[in-house]
Amino acid sequence: MLKTANIIFILWVTVLITTPLYAENYIVRAAIMVAMFSSLALSWNIIGGYAGYPSLATAAFVGLGSYVGAVSQVNGVTMLFSWVLATISVGVVSSLLGVLLLRLRGHYFAIGSIVLVELFRLIASSWSSVTGGGNGLNIPILRWDPSTVASFFLSVMILLMILTYMMNIFVSNNRLGFGLKCIKQNEDAANMVGINTTLYKVIAFMLSATLCGTVGAVYASWSGYIDPTESFQIVLTLKVAVMAMLGGAGTILGPVIGASTFVVLEEIVWVNFLDWNRAILGILIVMIIFFLPNGIIKLGILRIFKEKLNQKFKDNIK
Amino acid sequence: MTSTVLELHSLARSFGGIKAVQDVSFTLRKGEIVGLIGPNGSGKTTLVNCITGVHKPTAGKVVFYGEDVTKQKPHQAAQRGLCRTFQIVQPFPEMTVRENVAAGALFAQKINSLSKALDKADEYVNFVGIHEMADIPAASLTLANRKKLELAKSLAMDPKVLMLDEVNAGLNSGEIIGALNLIKKISQKGISIIIIEHLMKVIMTLSERIIVLHNGELIAEGLPTEIINNPQVIKAYLGEKFAKRLMEEKND
Numbered sequence A: 001m002l003k004t005a006n007i008i009f010i011l012w013v014t015v016l017i018t019t020p021l022y023a024e025n026y027i028v029r030a031a032i033m034v035a036m037f038s039s040l041a042l043s044w045n046i047i048g049g050y051a052g053y054p055s056l057a058t059a060a061f062v063g064l065g066s067y068v069g070a071v072s073q074v075n076g077v078t079m080l081f082s083w084v085l086a087t088i089s090v091g092v093v094s095s096l097l098g099v100l101l102l103r104l105r106g107h108y109f110a111i112g113s114i115v116l117v118e119l120f121r122l123i124a125s126s127w128s129s130v131t132g133g134g135n136g137l138n139i140p141i142l143r144w145d146p147s148t149v150a151s152f153f154l155s156v157m158i159l160l161m162i163l164t165y166m167m168n169i170f171v172s173n174n175r176l177g178f179g180l181k182c183i184k185q186n187e188d189a190a191n192m193v194g195i196n197t198t199l200y201k202v203i204a205f206m207l208s209a210t211l212c213g214t215v216g217a218v219y220a221s222w223s224g225y226i227d228p229t230e231s232f233q234i235v236l237t238l239k240v241a242v243m244a245m246l247g248g249a250g251t252i253l254g255p256v257i258g259a260s261t262f263v264v265l266e267e268i269v270w271v272n273f274l275d276w277n278r279a280i281l282g283i284l285i286v287m288i289i290f291f292l293p294n295g296i297i298k299l300g301i302l303r304i305f306k307e308k309l310n311q312k313f314k315d316n317i318k
Numbered sequence B: 001m002t003s004t005v006l007e008l009h010s011l012a013r014s015f016g017g018i019k020a021v022q023d024v025s026f027t028l029r030k031g032e033i034v035g036l037i038g039p040n041g042s043g044k045t046t047l048v049n050c051i052t053g054v055h056k057p058t059a060g061k062v063v064f065y066g067e068d069v070t071k072q073k074p075h076q077a078a079q080r081g082l083c084r085t086f087q088i089v090q091p092f093p094e095m096t097v098r099e100n101v102a103a104g105a106l107f108a109q110k111i112n113s114l115s116k117a118l119d120k121a122d123e124y125v126n127f128v129g130i131h132e133m134a135d136i137p138a139a140s141l142t143l144a145n146r147k148k149l150e151l152a153k154s155l156a157m158d159p160k161v162l163m164l165d166e167v168n169a170g171l172n173s174g175e176i177i178g179a180l181n182l183i184k185k186i187s188q189k190g191i192s193i194i195i196i197e198h199l200m201k202v203i204m205t206l207s208e209r210i211i212v213l214h215n216g217e218l219i220a221e222g223l224p225t226e227i228i229n230n231p232q233v234i235k236a237y238l239g240e241k242f243a244k245r246l247m248e249e250k251n252d
């Protein structure tokens, strides 16, 4: 049986993937961003939503993925394989860092994870022989016509969005997800019922990071150029966490709703107020904390949709 | 002869300069109920924490079914069947009662499917008598029911040894009788029980043996009647008058 959340997700993916057929370029671009940020927010959801560890390391792993992808492509690796390399590297690096970082709890963990972003940026800008330092790296771009390129990257990002969505479904239906929910609510008690909390948290952190690496590498290939400041942005890290919370952290559809709302607002409304971008982000954070602690999803959107759907079924039967 | 389940060999644990537990040796047999008494701060909770891997002992050994488990982590203790309830109850507040109990079955018993664990949970929720609240969040239970939830959760972990750290504290006398019957029922399943308790009545009714801690040291071990006549125990914990009254009640 298909759940309401899955039906909404499938409809939304259909809308996104068909944008090249009917919409202008900048809408297709927005669709790519929606898919990309949905993937990131869905990834964040595993550690931040289920386990309740608000990681701010997203940008570190996106950036690392970009660099691994870019450096390997510059050194002659094919695009597709460079994405695989980026994914694997981020998976390995994040598990190792997870072992260190997840000794910290609460705010300390959040601070520790945001430090990674700065640390990685410093490494990328100092290790010039490999990364090109502050000058950045040019990546061979696809020599197809622009609209084909856009459709291609749209499909890839949507594929990642679907993968991260399925990862969320898998985790939440599994003992891993149940264990993470226990950890979120009472970590000591979780330990006492036999959950290897350290292991569970490291797995969650690794799952949260790995596909961010893929997203980074794909983004690098799409944009054709990366540099340290663009790749490791604290703002990106905050945005992803805000998106997930805006939609509803710890739910499967919430991060998609949050990311989509945020990107649509940003790409279509805020582009006209660029100088205000950060201020708006700040205001949004405060608003979520005070007015929407459980996210848009808890406003009953799902319920309304479900009722409509049931009504339709009934009408059809008649 | 009944088999030995748990042995402590000269167990000690200090916090900075404080010797919370020192040189405690003791053997627990299968299916027996042992009372653990002593004044506040005498090291009872610390002893349980050492047995369940929460604190690493500074000296000595914990042996479980012949295996040295001194260095175990809490989750390993749980999976082995060394289970405990907390002095201050520790539920997963937003999960339902049933889910709380299922967590015990899912992780300590390594049951693989969530639905099987939930079925198992129902069994224990019934056993402790909170089935009517199975679907409400643990946070909205009364204290007495939260304590029953702790018991159900521990039972779902399939314990070999169950350590009850002041499960009766804060309950009224009616609720305590309910808890007593429950503990007896648990013991009949063959689970060894260490019960920490200030109410001597409860201790005298349940325990086959009693051990007494004072300043972290084990000062006495014996049958309930031996303990309430032990001058050292009377001096350190019970007091003259109270010990006499307990004797009289026992003789009645």
Ligand SMILES: Nc1ncnc2c1ncn2[C@@H]1O[C@H](COP(=O)(O)OP(=O)(O)O)[C@@H](O)[C@H]1O
Residues within 6 Å of the ligand: B015, B018, B019, B020, B038, B039, B040, B041, B042, B043, B044, B045, B046, B047
């Ligand atoms: N985590 C801890 N850190 C420092 N001191 C502790 C800790 N746990 C217990 N203690 C100390 O150890 C002693 C024994 O405490 P506890 O085992 O809680 O006693 P009881 O349970 O018998 O009341 C007390 O002096 C207490 O202050």
Ligand SMILES: [Mg+2]
Residues within 6 Å of the ligand: B044, B045, B046, B087
């Ligand atoms: Mg205590």
